[in-house]
Amino acid sequence: AQKVTQAQTEISVVEKEDVTLDCVYETRDTTYYLFWYKQPPSGELVFLIRRNSFDEQNEISGRYSWNFQKSTSSFNFTITASQVVDSAVYFCALTKYTGANSKLTFGKGITLSVRP
């Protein structure tokens, strides 16, 4: 069975602080994909990143960076110089590489509040 744990439920920071959102996963599959989604106050789910289990290189996109470590089964998300617009709920998710039964398993989400 797959499981995604986002132990932090709520994080509050002041604008321009760096913040890291943790994601720990469990899976018996050797090949899998990990995702991060953002849910702003407006409610829609916005795709941020997809990472496959073959590639452990860190990824940076502007102020966002992701650290994937298979050894610790973690896929952490860092926002550098946070802004008020980053306030949202962030979900980490996991799926098998392929196959009809490979469905997304979501964590419970982390609510990030960025104060001006």
Place this chain on the structure above:
Amino acid sequence: NAGVTQTPKFRILKIGQSMTLQCTQDMNHNYMYWYRQDPGMGLKLIYYSVGAGITDKGEVPNGYNVSRSTTEDFPLRLELAAPSQTSVYFCASSYDTGRETQYFGPGTRLLVL
């Protein structure tokens, strides 16, 4: 492209009533999904479809039904609404399952009183 669209955005139902949540995607995706989101609980899969005419249960299918007659549409039917079905419902689609990214609709907020 509109992506994934859902209607209605918000609905209040009385206990025992029925309704259909509509979902349409214009990306020619084979796979479509219905999730429900309860506060602090993440998203849970209700039903999914791997193509027209093929559907299967997810983690929490009780009280719901689906059909997939076309590639574009994947309606979710609630029969005999119950307060436990108060939730936000998201439809999503992807080209393939597994490795492909799922793209979500804006959600439908349902309140059962």
